[in-house]
Amino acid sequence: MSPSSSQVAAAESARRPGPEHLVVLEASPTEVDLGGLTVPAWAYGGRLAGPALRLRAGEQLVATVRNRLPAETTVHWHGVTLRNDADGVPHVTQEPIPAGGEFVYRFTVPAPGTYWFHPHSGLQLDRGLSGPLIVDDPQEPLAYDHEWIVVLDDWLDRTPEAIYAELIRTGGRTGPGGMMGRGVMGTVAYPHHLINGRLPADPDVLHARPGDRIRLRLINAGGDTAYRVVLGGHRMTVTHTDGLPIRPVPADTLLIGMGERYDVLVTAADGVFPLVALADGKNGGGLALLRTGGGMPPPAGVRPGELGGLLPAYEQMKADDKTALTDRDGARTLRTRLTGGMMRFEWGFDGRVFDHDRVDLVLSAGERIRLEIANTTMMWHPVHLHGHSFAVGDPSGPRKDTVGVFPGRTVVLLFDADNPGRWMLHCHNAYHAEAGMMTLLGYRA
Ligand code: C2O
Ligand code: CU
Numbered sequence: 001m002s003p004s005s006s007q008v009a010a011a012e013s014a015r016r017p018g019p020e021h022l023v024v025l026e027a028s029p030t031e032v033d034l035g036g037l038t039v040p041a042w043a044y045g046g047r048l049a050g051p052a053l054r055l056r057a058g059e060q061l062v063a064t065v066r067n068r069l070p071a072e073t074t075v076h077w078h079g080v081t082l083r084n085d086a087d088g089v090p091h092v093t094q095e096p097i098p099a100g101g102e103f104v105y106r107f108t109v110p111a112p113g114t115y116w117f118h119p120h121s122g123l124q125l126d127r128g129l130s131g132p133l134i135v136d137d138p139q140e141p142l143a144y145d146h147e148w149i150v151v152l153d154d155w156l157d158r159t160p161e162a163i164y165a166e167l168i169r170t171g172g173r174t175g176p177g178g179m180m181g182r183g184v185m186g187t188v189a190y191p192h193h194l195i196n197g198r199l200p201a202d203p204d205v206l207h208a209r210p211g212d213r214i215r216l217r218l219i220n221a222g223g224d225t226a227y228r229v230v231l232g233g234h235r236m237t238v239t240h241t242d243g244l245p246i247r248p249v250p251a252d253t254l255l256i257g258m259g260e261r262y263d264v265l266v267t268a269a270d271g272v273f274p275l276v277a278l279a280d281g282k283n284g285g286g287l288a289l290l291r292t293g294g295g296m297p298p299p300a301g302v303r304p305g306e307l308g309g310l311l312p313a314y315e316q317m318k319a320d321d322k323t324a325l326t327d328r329d330g331a332r333t334l335r336t337r338l339t340g341g342m343m344r345f346e347w348g349f350d351g352r353v354f355d356h357d358r359v360d361l362v363l364s365a366g367e368r369i370r371l372e373i374a375n376t377t378m379m380w381h382p383v384h385l386h387g388h389s390f391a392v393g394d395p396s397g398p399r400k401d402t403v404g405v406f407p408g409r410t411v412v413l414l415f416d417a418d419n420p421g422r423w424m425l426h427c428h429n430a431y432h433a434e435a436g437m438m439t440l441l442g443y444r445a
Contacts, residue, residue: 001421001422001443002421002422002445003085003422004085005420005421005445007420008085009083011083011418011419015108015110018056018059018108019060020059020060020062021055021056021059021060021062022062022064023053023061023062023064024063024066025044025045025053025064025065025075025117026045026046026065026066026068027043027044027065027066027067027069027075027119027129028046029069029070030043032197034048034192034194034197034199034202035198035201035203037192037199039155039157041127041128042127042129043129044129044130044131045131047197048194048196048197049130049132049153049221050131050132050151052132053117053132053133054133055109056135056136056137056138057109057110057111057112057136057138058109058110058138059109061077061105061108061109062104063075063104063105064103064104065097065103065105066102067098067101067102067103069099069124070099071099071122072090072097072099073097073119073121074089074096074097074119074120074121075105075117075118075119075120076088076117076119076120077133078115078116078118078259078384078401078402079113079114079242079243079261079389079401080133081111081387081388081389082107082108082109082110083107083421084387084420084421084423086105086106086107087386087387087423088119089120089356090120091356092356092424092440093421096121109135111135111243112136112137112243113135113240113242113243113261114134114149114217114261115133115135115243115261116130116132116133116151116219116221116261118131118221122161123434124160125221125223126154126430127156127159127160128153128155130221132217132219135243142215142239143213144212144213144214145208145212145213146206146213146214147214147215147216147217148206148214148215148216149219150195150196150216150219150275150288151221152195152218152219152220152222152225152256153193153194153195153197154190154193154194154222154225154279155191155193156188157191160223163188164431164435167188167345167431167435168344171342171343171345184281184378184406185280185281185379186224186226186279186280186281186429187224187379188223188225188431190224190225190279193227193284195275195287196288198288200285200286200287200300200301201300203288203289205289206289208268208290208292209292210268210292211267212268212292213265213267213268214266214267214268215239215263215265216231216265216266217261218254218262220257220258222258223429223431224429224430225282226255226256226257226258226281226380227285228254228278228285228307228311229253229254229256229275229276229277229278230253230275230276230278230304230306231266231275231276232276232305232306233269233271233273234266234267234268234273234290234306235266235306235309236250236251236252236254236264236265237251237264237265237266238251238254238263238264238312239263239264240261240262240263241260241261241314241398241399242389242400242401242402243261243263244323244399244400245322245323246319246320246323246398246399247319247320248265249312249316251310251311252307252309252310252311253306253308253309253310253311254312255280255404257380257382257402257403257404257428258382258402258430259384259428260402260404268290269292271292271293271294271295272290272292273292274287274288274289274302275288276303276304276307278303314392314393314397315397317397317398318397318398319391319397319398324396324399325391325395325397325415325416327395330367331367331368331369331370331414332367332368332369333371333372334361334372335371335373336349336372336425336439337350337351337373337374337375337376338373338377338381338383338427338437339351339376340436340437342378346435346436347433347435347436347437348437349425349439352436353437354433354436354438354439356440358440359422359441360440360441361425361439361440362442363417363441363443363444364443365418365444366416366418368414368416368417369415369416369417370412370413370414371385371412371413371414372410372411372413373405373410375405375409375410379432380404380405380407381405381429382405382428382429383404383411383427383428384401384402384424384425385401385402385415388401388415388416388417388419388423389401390403390413390414390415391413391414392411392413393411394414397414417443420443421443422441422443423440423442425441426438426439
């Protein structure tokens with residue numbers, strides 16, 4: 001089924017498109033100040049980790065994207081269960097936007113939550129192009145005094161294309177200032193890790209009062225880094241996975257893969273507290289501060305004790321009652337394998353690299369799908385499905401759109417085929433995706 005089919009239009013009218021919300025997004029080369037260090041970047045609106053787009057569930061986003069980059073691009077609205085022809089995948093759902101060109105995305109945003117947007121062309125994401133997309137619930141059930149959008153990002157001092165060429169040449173073996181060997185969680189040694197576009201030496205600060213309830217929207221926009229996140233001196237209550245509500249669970253720390261989001265609530269203590277995002281399996285990390293009182297900020301390299309505390313796994317999370325997938329018989333099982341290795345830096349699905357003309361997994365509208373993804377590689381992969389949210393493990397599992405798969409493990413994703421079109425399933429490691437670890441699901445016409 002093609003993205004321009006009448007079924008795609010019919011699925012969109014069933015969403016009952018609400019009022020239009022107009023935005024202009026300009027992608028351009030620029031210079032950004034990371035806090036004492038000015039670097040070249042490609043960014044939306046000339047800044048990192050933003051501008052945050054914000055609208056209400058049910059509204060239509062009408063986003064005019066102006067491409068001022070010296071390359072073609074697209075914009076993908078990560079996590080939104082939107083109409084297929086607005087999904088922003090070059091050569092699959094649209095022709096790329098040429099350098100100097102313009103494209104208007106128009107789609108209904110059906111559900112509230114924490115989403116984000118980024119290009120789906122090559123390695124552009126790892127040059128700084130991304131931003132949060134926050135969809136407010138007109139009947140927000142949570143009460144809180146502050147909201148803090150927290151964008152985690154790994155920062156290069158070279159172009160991602162240079163890094164990629166080196167990965168291919170060396171098979172990821174350690175080289176001068178570049179790779180870090182065969183780390184399970186990621187391969188590229190980034191010189192910097194940012195929170196909201198800031199270095200630890202000059203961090204982003206949220207000011208609040210002791211006792212305030214704060215909602216954090218944590219987004220990993222990194223290219224090749226999973227983060228272990230803690231707020232020193234606080235226990236978090238996790239309320240949402242990839243934008244969708246779960247039964248709240250306590251956590252001292254969270255492991256957040258590329259593309260994943262968690263919403264958490266904290267009750268602020270009195271003082272100055274580090275929000276630390278430790279680059280898992282690497283050196284370094286990002287830092288931001290919560291300030292509710294006096295005192296000296298912690299040193300940039302602070303490693304709060306909560307890093308060794310309670311870390312809930314997907315199995316310990318359950319979708320909330322309204323969000324859980326209904327129990328239903330007759331799921332059809334599809335199986336796929338994550339394949340490849342570091343030696344030739346070749347990554348794929350079922351031993352093949354991506355081909356935008358080849359649909360590997362075929363769905364029929366209306367069926368319940370049980371998708372088993374087996375990781376046969378020695379690395380960890382955060383796998384993202386476009387256009388749908390799935391339950392992890394069983395129908396009561398947390399609803400997500402991106403799921404980390406450890407080496408040698410198989411994850412089960414359950415979802416209903418309720419959004420016709422052609423949809424990507426891929427690893428959200430920018431370098432693995434570029435090497436071919438992407439595939440297509442397509443609905444039968
Ligand atoms: Cu956030 Cu296909 O990606
Ligand atoms: Cu991967």
